[in-house]
Amino acid sequence: MAQDFLTRHKYQTANNDVRQAGDLPVETAPLQTEPAAASGLTFSQVAALLSTELPSETSRRVYRNTFQQWEKFAAKNEFEVMDLHYDKIKRFLYSRNLSYSTRLSRKSHMQRLLRVAAYIDPSFGIHYIQLSDLRIRGTSKDNAPRRKPRQLSLSECRKLLSVWQDDDSHMGIRNYAVICLLLNTAVSNSELVALRWEDLDWDQETLVLEGDYGDRDACVPIRGNTADTINALRRLQSAQRSVLRDYDDPFSFMFPALSTGMYARFKPEKTIRTSTQTIRNIVKQTAERAGLGKLTSVDLRHTRLGIFADADVSHADNSRSAAKMG
Numbered sequence: 426m427a428q429d430f431l432t433r434h435k436y437q438t439a440n441n442d443v444r445q446a447g448d449l450p451v452e453t454a455p456l457q458t459e460p461a462a463a464s465g466l467t468f469s470q471v472a473a474l475l476s477t478e479l480p481s482e483t484s485r486r487v488y489r490n491t492f493q494q495w496e497k498f499a500a501k502n503e504f505e506v507m508d509l510h511y512d513k514i515k516r517f518l519y520s521r522n523l524s525y526s527t528r529l530s531r532k533s534h535m536q537r538l539l540r541v542a543a544y545i546d547p548s549f550g551i552h553y554i555q556l557s558d559l560r561i562r563g564t565s566k567d568n569a570p571r572r573k574p575r576q577l578s579l580s581e582c583r584k585l586l587s588v589w590q591d592d593d594s595h596m597g598i599r600n601y602a603v604i605c606l607l608l609n610t611a612v613s614n615s616e617l618v619a620l621r622w623e624d625l626d627w628d629q630e631t632l633v634l635e636g637d638y639g640d641r642d643a644c645v646p647i648r649g650n651t652a653d654t655i656n657a658l659r660r661l662q663s664a665q666r667s668v669l670r671d672y673d674d675p676f677s678f679m680f681p682a683l684s685t686g687m688y689a690r691f692k693p694e695k696t697i698r699t700s701t702q703t704i705r706n707i708v709k710q711t712a713e714r715a716g717l718g719k720l721t722s723v724d725l726r727h728t729r730l731g732i733f734a735d736a737d738v739s740h741a742d743n744s745r746s747a748a749k750m751g
Contacts, residue, residue, distance in 0.1 A: 472492050487530070492534070577720075595689060612632070619698070622676070658679075669693065681699065
């Protein structure tokens, strides 16, 4: 069965190609059945070869996280990290109370790792087949009740805004603008990172959100602390223009990617936008600094929608009272 698998995927031909790509000795390429450690194959080499197949840095980060968890699991259970035996991988997948989707993703990551390892050492082929046949079952976490969105008070909103309000670094200016928009427009993370400067109407103080799947574009007003939000966006645009020579050709996206490191700055590559994961990290970091515990962008969205609803109810009550007095 394993030999059919190897023949079907032409492992012997791929064996030489992968070894040359990984600077491994080609003369040891013939099919073999001895353990991987004996052939000089290391976990870091296999992971590096796999990373070259991945399409984006986001994918590489997710795979890297799974492999780091596998290394910790191997160290905790005192076996070699390249001992990619089916039984050990199965134990790894069910060692924590993960959701069905996370467990399925990790199975896919380990499966792909085995496929790359089998290019070099065909003894991994049988474990690949066994792992392919493994059916992932649900866990108690899948049925666990989700945390209800939290609506912040006005004082808590002020605490959030004060974290980055006086920070003049590019990161601080960006983070302050992100929190302002989340609190005052109720946009989602995906809508926020897709915003372009032409979507902002400075005079009307509104944002145009692009519709999905043929839906019409939505015009969203900036409500609440409108003046502070507009000023935050002007600071953001000014910071972006400071790294560009041509002010008539600004960044395409309102929230472009920042460089990494302690002194993060906006990158001149104007087509690169920040990720939704970055927005989630900004909210998490801001909440921790403000001493508000665990918060997500859903909580900020829920807060703004709740304020909208309260304002509408108050307006309706005032209208009814005025009608009665008339």
